[in-house]
Amino acid sequence: xxxxxxxxxxxxxxxxxxxxxxxxxxxxxxxxxxxxxxxxxxxxxxxxxxxxxxxxxxxxxxxxxxxxxxxxxxxxxxxxxxxxxxxxxxxxxxxxxxxxxxxxxxxxxxxxxxxxxxxxxxxxxxxxxxxxxxxxxxxxxxxxxxxxxxxxxxxxxxxxxxxxxxxxxxxxxxxxxxxxxxxxxxxxxxxxxxxxxxxxxxxxxxxxxxxxxxxxxxxxxxxxxxxxxxxxxxxxxx
Amino acid sequence: xxxxxxxxxxxxxxxxxxxxxxxxxxxxxxxxxxxxxxxxxxxxxxxxxxxxxxxxxxxxxxxxxxxxxxxxxxxxxxxxxxxxxxxxxxxxxxxxxxxxxxxxxxxxxxxxxxxxxxxxxxxxxxxxxxxxxxxxxxxxxxxxxxxxxxxxxxxxxxxxxxxxxxxxxxxxxxxxxxxxxxxxxxxxxxxxxxxxxxxxxxxxxxxxxxxxxxxxxxxxxxxxxxxxxxxxxxxxxxxxxxxxxxxxxxxxxxxxxxxxxxxxxxxxxxxxxxxxxxxxxxxxxxxxxx
Numbered sequence: 001x002x003x004x005x006x007x008x009x010x011x012x013x014x015x016x017x018x019x020x021x022x023x024x025x026x027x028x029x030x031x032x033x034x035x036x037x038x039x040x041x042x043x044x045x046x047x048x049x050x051x052x053x054x055x056x057x058x059x060x061x062x063x064x065x066x067x068x069x070x071x072x073x074x075x076x077x078x079x080x081x082x083x084x085x086x087x088x089x090x091x092x093x094x095x096x097x098x099x100x101x102x103x104x105x106x107x108x109x110x111x112x113x114x115x116x117x118x119x120x121x122x123x124x125x126x127x128x129x130x131x132x133x134x135x136x137x138x139x140x141x142x143x144x145x146x147x148x149x150x151x152x153x154x155x156x157x158x159x160x161x162x163x164x165x166x167x168x169x170x171x172x173x174x175x176x177x178x179x180x181x182x183x184x185x186x187x188x189x190x191x192x193x194x195x196x197x198x199x200x201x202x203x204x205x206x207x208x209x210x211x212x213x214x215x216x217x218x219x220x221x222x223x224x225x226x227x228x229x230x231x232x233x234x235x236x237x238x
Numbered sequence: 239x240x241x242x243x244x245x246x247x248x249x250x251x252x253x254x255x256x257x258x259x260x261x262x263x264x265x266x267x268x269x270x271x272x273x274x275x276x277x278x279x280x281x282x283x284x285x286x287x288x289x290x291x292x293x294x295x296x297x298x299x300x301x302x303x304x305x306x307x308x309x310x311x312x313x314x315x316x317x318x319x320x321x322x323x324x325x326x327x328x329x330x331x332x333x334x335x336x337x338x339x340x341x342x343x344x345x346x347x348x349x350x351x352x353x354x355x356x357x358x359x360x361x362x363x364x365x366x367x368x369x370x371x372x373x374x375x376x377x378x379x380x381x382x383x384x385x386x387x388x389x390x391x392x393x394x395x396x397x398x399x400x401x402x403x404x405x406x407x408x409x410x411x412x413x414x415x416x417x418x419x420x421x422x423x424x425x426x427x428x429x430x431x432x433x434x435x436x437x438x439x440x441x442x443x444x445x446x447x448x449x450x451x452x453x454x455x456x457x458x459x460x461x462x463x464x465x466x467x468x469x470x471x472x473x474x475x476x477x478x479x480x481x482x483x484x485x486x487x488x489x490x491x492x493x494x495x496x497x498x499x500x501x502x503x504x505x506x507x508x509x510x511x512x513x514x515x516x517x518x519x520x521x522x523x524x525x526x527x528x
Contacts, residue, residue, distance in 0.1 A: 052421055076423035088418040090411050101411050104404045105423025146422060 009058035033200035050082035079153030091132030106150025116145035137168025239375035248493035252486030253386030258444035259469035261437035267476030278459030280445025313438030347456035358449035
């Protein structure tokens with residue numbers, strides 16, 4: 001049975017339909033990579049799953065329970081955590097405070113502030129520093145840690161490599177691969193195809209608000225995904 | 239020595255201004271609402287305390303302890319029923335809403351208590367006029383010192399609550415980024431309502447002390463709002479210790495103004511406010527140019 005299921009999801013930005021009737025399923029322990037060009041609707045889809053973007057139509061199910069009407073702040077306690085695009089840390093608060101604020105409202109579980117520091121050792125020395133003073137890589141680690149301390153059942157990651165130096169991207173992805181190996185369930189939005197294919201178990205390629213290619217990452221070639229990415233192969237099923 | 243005495247009296251008066259200003263600053267810092275009914279809510283609390291004291295003969299301090307939860311509940315209710323809705327309609331609507339609320343409070347108080355000027359000073363006995371004398375020209379009033387101490391404790395308590403408690407962290411998170419705060423599990427409606435309750439309780443303390451140190455009437459709220467607003471602008475919006483500093487600057491300016499000329503009290507306070515406002519605008523412009 002799927003842990004996260006979305007059914008005919010539609011979302012708008014004013015008159016613009018950003019997500020057009022998308023249905024997807026994510027099983028426990030699976031990493032689904034959502035790829036696609038800018039404006040394909042990936043971020044809107046992720047925010048809609050987290051409850052941060054109002055749905056025009058469709059339903060979201062978590063472990064068999066319909067969470068469509070549940071507000072964003074309650075979805076964290078149910079187990080859906082989003083690492084938003086651009087990190088969106090509370091910059092006037094310390095790293096520790098950023099983690100504690102999510103910990104206070106999340107689920108009880110194995111992830112604690114201490115465990116986040118073990119997963120992201122670079123944060124240990126910066127625990128009392130204001131989040132706004134961190135480097136891009138440290139900020140991204142804090143943003144992921146903030147989602148993890150809520151002990152999510154599904155972790156939604158939006159463009160975690162965006163704006164980071166290559167070294168920082170490597171470091172963040174090393175940590176992600178450890179998480180994935182540990183059995184985390186992840187939906188990952190990523191523009192870097194090579195990275196997405198490397199870490200994902202399944203890939204869904206979006207174009208103009210629709211999924212145009214979906215399948216197991218191991219069965220897909222980079223050329224197939226690239227064609228779907230640029231709209232050269234609409235309606236392909238891998 | 240007379241000038242030094244005026245400075246000391248100004249500092250103590252600043253404690254009172256900080257008391258009435260901290261809720262205004264708190265509400266604007268968290269919810270981006272300039273609550274134009276802030277002073278009137280303080281006067282409402284003063285009247286409630288006065289009514290309890292008049293009918294029961296109990297100490298105003300005990301009466302304040304009874305009024306505080308009522309004012310907190312009123313703040314919570316105002317946020318959930320009025321301010322929350324007006325916030326959704328844009329930044330100007332809360333201004334109009336709280337302006338309307340101020341008019342309603344003033345007229346309800348007038349209807350219930352009439353236009354007479356009241357004071358809580360008779361109910362606190364010697365505390366209203368006792369003082370410590372330092373030399374021949376310096377006097378520190380017991381009540382003024384108590385108000386200053388309460389202001390420091392309240393501002394310190396608020397600062398501590400914001401820094402150390404889960405509610406405080408939630409308030410700061412929402413003040414910085416309300417959308418992301420929801421994503422980390424914070425129920426913004428509850429936190430806003432709690433912040434409104436805290437803000438109204440603080441001004442209830444301020445209003446009661448106004449009743450002890452001076453007089454009040456149903457229409458005394460707007461003047462208190464102006465002093466609170468000036469203290470907040472001088473000290474910096476959202477900063478608790480800044481509010482205390484702002485109150486002190488305002489109080490000292492007013493007292494020195496009064497020493498220079500009999501009508502200089504208000505003029506000097508407004509001048510200090512305009513100078514601080516000008517300095518802030520100039521700093522913003524310089525930052526924009528850099």
